[in-house]
Amino acid sequence: MINEKTEGINILSLFDGISCAKLALERAGIKINKYYCSEIDKSALAIQKHHYGKDKNFIQLGDVKDINGIELSDEIDLVVFGSPCTNLSSINPIDRRGLEGEESKLFYEALRILTEIRVSKPASKKLYFLMENVASMKAVDRDKITEELSKIFYDAQLLKIDSALITPAHRRRLYWTNIPNVSVPDATDVTFSDILENGFVDRDKANVLLSGNVTLTNGIFRHFKMNIGNIIYKDESFAKLPKEEKLLRYPAILEASGYIGKSGSNPEELDFPNGCYRHPSIKEYSRLMTVPDLYVDGVPKISKTDKLKVLGLAFSVNVVAHLFKGLRQ
Structure with a gap:
């Protein structure tokens, strides 16, 4: 294991997004020497640059396809x-080709890099890894990932964790790793209501954060029909109504408000x-992912849509930090 007080570690974070792996390592008390990462999304890169642009030990490598693990x-x-x-993901009704899909097949680029690093590293030096992905994948894809990683790491193991155990939002994920002493975290009592800036909610935990949300016009129907997206109600009495009653009353409330969507309106x-109802703010979205309030919200010149997108693709920081604690001596 790593003695983080004296050694620190060097990291390679692939598909790094907004560098939540770095946040999680710091939250777990792991000293970082160098943080190598790979990302191509412009909004994610802007957030990285805002926080780490002057850090010489934060090294952005670009496209994962161009990385030479050796x-x-x-x-x-x-x-x-x-x-x-x-x-x-089961949320994709159009293209669920799994690991053969145009985007999800990038798993094999990560596998290539892992293999190159592992076979080139001295046998005396341990290589750790952590992979996260959706728990709703088909069993055939889950088993294929497990098989491929086990070829490289004899001590690879798989955990299924719903982030709602220790965060305000559901996020059911599979974690493959060879970090020692990892476990499913014990549940805490943090709730969706705890992170609100105003308003009321009708559930203890938010739905999984996606890269988009339901609309402010008729999104309430999709929210309940498909159990997706997150909304916050203006009135506590409305929030407490049964689902069927909400759906009956909402059209009249919408009509009385005069709100018609994107026709020049720009609500706060x-x-x-x-x-x-309203959407969560970027601060609230960040809190659902246990990302610091201003880490995304405080970065200028990025739209709310793009900020939500990068948060929807991020790690639940507290969950990953819990797993990283196994690296500490």
Whole structure:
């Protein structure tokens, strides 16, 4: 294991997004020497640059396809990645080709890099890894990932964790790792209501954060029909109504508000323009993912839509930090 007080570790984070792996390591008390990462999304890169642009030990490598694991093998102690879930997730009704899908097949790029680092590293030096992906993937894809990782790491193991155990939102994920002494975290009592800036909710835990949300016009129907998206109600009495009653009353509330969607309206984040509900603010979205309030919200020149997108693709920081604690001596 790593003695983080004296040694620290070098990280390679693939599909790094907004660098939640770095946040999680810091939250777990693990000293970082160098943080190598791979990302191509412009909004995620802007957030990285805002926080780490002057940090010489934060090294952005660009496209995962261009990374040569052999060249990095002497440096890297831990590889972290959550390869694209687009073709794996049950939320995608159009293309669920799994690991053969155009985006989710990038898992094999991560596998290539892991293999290159592992075979080039001296046998005496341990290589750790952590992979995260959706729990709703098909069993055939889950088993294929497990098989491929076990070829590289004899001590690979698989855990299924719903982030709602220790965060305000559901996020059911599979974690493959060889970090020692990992476990499913004990439940805490943090709730959706705890992180609100105003308004009321009708559930203890928020739905899984996606890269988009339901609309402010008729999104309440999709929210309940498909159990997706997150909304916050203006009135506590409305929030307490049964689902069927909410759906009956909402059309009249919407009509009375005069709200008609994107026709020039630009409501403030904490307003209720349709007279009934609003979306979470970026601060609230961040809190659902246990990301610091201003880590995303405080970065200028990025739209709310793009900020939500990068948060929807991020790690639940507290869950990953819990797993990283196994690295400490």
